[in-house]
Amino acid sequence: MTRAFTRLAYTASVRAAQERNGSRAHSERIAERPPVRDSLPEELQARLARANSVILGTASLEGWPHLQHRGGPRGFIKVLGPRTLAFADYSGNRQYITVGNLMENDRVLLLAIDYDARTRLKIWGRATVLDDDPALLAAVRDPDYPARVERVIRIDVEAWDTNCSSHIPRLTAADE
Numbered sequence: 001m002t003r004a005f006t007r008l009a010y011t012a013s014v015r016a017a018q019e020r021n022g023s024r025a026h027s028e029r030i031a032e033r034p035p036v037r038d039s040l041p042e043e044l045q046a047r048l049a050r051a052n053s054v055i056l057g058t059a060s061l062e063g064w065p066h067l068q069h070r071g072g073p074r075g076f077i078k079v080l081g082p083r084t085l086a087f088a089d090y091s092g093n094r095q096y097i098t099v100g101n102l103m104e105n106d107r108v109l110l111l112a113i114d115y116d117a118r119t120r121l122k123i124w125g126r127a128t129v130l131d132d133d134p135a136l137l138a139a140v141r142d143p144d145y146p147a148r149v150e151r152v153i154r155i156d157v158e159a160w161d162t163n164c165s166s167h168i169p170r171l172t173a174a175d176e
Contacts, residue, residue, distance in 0.1 A: 004038035004159030006031035008124050037160050039082040044121060044160065048077050048085065048112060052173070056153075057109035058101035058127075068098045072147070077112075078140050085110075085123070086154040088140040090147035099151070102129050108155060115171035120163045125155040 010018075010031065018024040035041075040048070053071040060066070070076075070087065077087045089099075102108070110123040130136060131151040140152050 002031050002036075003033065003161075004036055005122070005124060005161040008159050009161075038158060040079070040123075040157060040160060041082070044162075045079040045082065047114065047119070047121060049075055049079050051075075051077050051112050051114070053113075055111040055113075056098060057111070058098050059105055059107065060101050061104040066097050066101055070153075073142050073145050076140075076142060076145075080139075080154075083157045084154065085125075085157065086136060086140050086152055088137070088142070088147075088149040089129075089151045089153050091150050098153075099129050102127050102153070110155065113168065115169060116173070118165035118168040118170055120168060122161050122163070123155070123157055124159040125157045127153055127155045129153055 006027070010027065015024065015027075018027045052074045053069065054077065056068050056070050058066050058068075070089070072088065072090065077085055080086055106126040106128065108125050108127040110121075110125070112121045112123070113119070114121075129151055130153070133152060136152050136154070137149065141149055
């Protein structure tokens, strides 16, 4: 069975680039290697539950990409199950580009980098912006964090992948 992320990421143009650069055979082997990677194993769920910072990628209907930092106290990403994540979306710069993009294109890419462990995790999924779910809002809210929660973003995981530690600097948070 093909790895889920390769079905999403290895488009025709990506496969052509792999062919031109001599990595197509290697990429095919990666695509066929188990596990399928369409749900998060416990180790990765635990890693996300410790995260205090991620990069969230969205795109407009026209295809313009947008990357936005999302952060909070460790554990601000709530793992609701092996295929479902949610987090409180705190008040920020009030541009609402991420929210607007998600209203017309629900595809997201979440990038979680653990600089201390020098690991990165990419999660492809579909996101829903929820501002009318009091139970979920209560589940993701951290009462000790002073930021104002505007809404919840829930991500239904479709695929994930990890990368090697190349070029990731080893950093440790100041509070650690």
